[in-house]
Amino acid sequence: MSEAPSKLRLDKWLWQARFFKTRSLAAKVIGGGLRVNGQSIAKPAFAVGPGDVLTFAQGRDVRVIRILALGERRGPAPEAQALYADLDPPKARVPDPSLPVAEAGGRPTKRDRRIMDRQRDRLE
Structure with missing residues (x-):
């Protein structure tokens, strides 16, 4: 059996966690300004792992997410929600x-x- 990777591409993780419908949309947001642990990142290939904190814009909201696990696939929503903890849940509009x-x-x-x-x- 292959061992689970300790790091994963940022655009792939955002796609697997169902924040964006496609990896290209995730890459566009990363290029527009995304922070990992307070550091601005511009490349979709940046490697992230459990414990990293992501800050990014999604629609009109700013999301603050802590990565809990790396996914193996883009599965159903409950499986994707287990990959992260929302540190600042969006408020009801x-x-x-x-x-x-x-x-x-x-x-x-x-x-x-x-x-x-x-x-x-x-x-x-």
Whole structure:
């Protein structure tokens, strides 16, 4: 039997832990700015192992993750969640009270839609 590796490529680990749908998306995030143990990393081939702390942006959230184990494959979600500990779980999003809300009566009007689009662009 082969022994489990003590280190694994960062992009491969992020993909196996199901943070990103593809390895190329993981590599793009790594190139855009990811920290391992407080040190900025720009290469997807950087080797990580159990005990390392990762800090990276995922969508609008900043994730802080401690690696607990290295995976052998990209398995189901419960198996992937066993690979890490979330040190700063994402908070539930509270809707912004300044954004217009469609009435319960149906779809927003064209004017309402334009207002929502303008405010969404202002937030991003």
